Amino acid sequence: MNIRQLSFRLLEVFMSVVKTGSISETARQLHLTQPTVSLQIKRLQEAVNEPLIIMQQQKLQVTEAGLHLFRTCEQVFGHFDDYQDYLAELKGGERGRCKIAMVNTAQYILPKLLGPYSNAHPHVELPLEIGNRSAVLARFERGEDDIYVFSHPPSLEHAQAARFLHNPLVFIVPFDHSLADVKALTLADLMPYRFLLREPGSATRMLFESELQSRGLVLSDSVQMASNEAIRVAVSSGMGIAVLSHHVLPKGDNSFKVLNVTDTCLASHWYFVVRTDRHISHAARSFIKFAQLNLEQYLDKQWVRNELNGLNLH
């Protein structure tokens, strides 16, 4: 038997003949002519090199070998049916994987979406990568993930990005800092104080520094720290003051205070970024769709900027 000359169509026709017990009937059911079916069976028998169906007293009789082949076909088609089911789930976004890489800061907001999504789609794997901006950028360059979360999206040559959340930056000081209760401050008022900053390249820092530069201001003292957590705690304990995303601040924590700086409005947005040169997994598409529909429900409504319909997910 040469499996290479078998085709699924041939087997389909054969199965129908076995089931109906008639070549003409099969032809009618499959919208073929009777000679076509006869010929297919003949060819199948030649491929198998063994009679499968024989005429016996004007009736078709399936031989042993034919019956065996029939059962084999049933199993084979069963496997393909299973695969089709799997594919359907995969394409429906019910299965599969959606790898997301995000910059550190995003870990304060994204889980609010990921949790509900994961509950709604339990078969979707959701591996997360969290790193600083340069690490995530490197992953982005290599196209290692399905979705990237940035404030300040990278060059959009091979990517598209869409905002989903406003990301206001605020200045914080220890709760007992001398500026804490001043009604209206200017950015210049903060310059004398020591600033606790993330590494260069972090979106927050970039935004802040470009603001300073454009205004001709210079920090008198700054300290670099590796995480927003560390900065917040350091501010609370009086090491200095900082500019941080509003979203990273725990609510109801009184160990620091947000300043009222009237001449400055620093803000960026959170973006979902996908590469345009890579096929978007169905799971990723499904996640973005989910986000699009449920941003308001799971994130603070006041900051939501739902522009996800701008994404063209092929």
Next chain:
Amino acid sequence: MNIRQLSFRLLEVFMSVVKTGSISETARQLHLTQPTVSLQIKRLQEAVNEPLIIMQQQKLQVTEAGLHLFRTCEQVFGHFDDYQDYLAELKGGERGRCKIAMVNTAQYILPKLLGPYSNAHPHVELPLEIGNRSAVLARFERGEDDIYVFSHPPSLEHAQAARFLHNPLVFIVPFDHSLADVKALTLADLMPYRFLLREPGSATRMLFESELQSRGLVLSDSVQMASNEAIRVAVSSGMGIAVLSHHVLPKGDNSFKVLNVTDTCLASHWYFVVRTDRHISHAARSFIKFAQLNLEQYLDKQWVRNELNGLNLH
């Protein structure tokens, strides 16, 4: 996914690509050119309508859907391998069925071959049909069996026959019959006695009657009985005399005696008969081969007439 545009060849190539992790390597192994393999994969992906293999950092990466398909293929090819094994056994005569129809008398000799054959080929089904000549002839006409056993084969229009055993007919009388110990008898000497005969049409009876006719002899009295067994027992108990196949006589039974009729040599042969207009099953072929090689071993050497090589089993 449209299964109709899938071919086994396509899946074979796909599996090879997954295994080697390289399109070029697959091309080398399958003696194809690299573009051919590329194209096959592309076509498969179009059929499935889902990426199966993607380029990632200059390396081929199998997607989820691809891996799933690969596993599906493994199973499918496994089933066909099983079927191939089955076919091989079938074609080797190790499996399948060999239906044999024989006339009554043959049941005294054929089991001596069937037993050893069945032991040597335990997976071959051997359904037997035993009937009188006309019943077996009817089966033969309809082509219901693979092998027929006749003495006196039917018209050979759609059949071929080959002798395998001499079938001498002998005259028996009760052990205390007046003829029992006569040294030399003629056929005419037997005419006055009552003959116990099988039904008209039975080969034995036909042979006997044609001999009588050609010699101008007429039976004075005859009784018809349905089986050789019945005749033998009836002879033993004095109901008359009979002409029977030597093979149906149990050895060491002293309740009857074989006459020494010097002017008559009635004999036929046992034939295996197969139809020429029907495919001969591998099992049937295998049985005849077995008989051909082992006749002398399992049947009384003295009567064997091995002409089975005369059968042309296509």
Next chain:
DNA sequence: TTACCTCATAGGTTTTTATCTATGAGATAC
């Protein structure tokens, strides 16, 4: 007998498939 089934076969057409060669774009290796 005729009409009407069955399946088989011959002969032909149109797609599809399985290949190839040639060529190009990227990446790596020296």
Next chain:
DNA sequence: GTATCTCATAGATAAAAACCTATGAGGTAA
């Protein structure tokens, strides 16, 4: 920078597959 891999794509061809119509042989049923 050049050679040498990788894979992708375009264009061409020869074989095959998948059908069809027409026709015939053999059987059943009115």
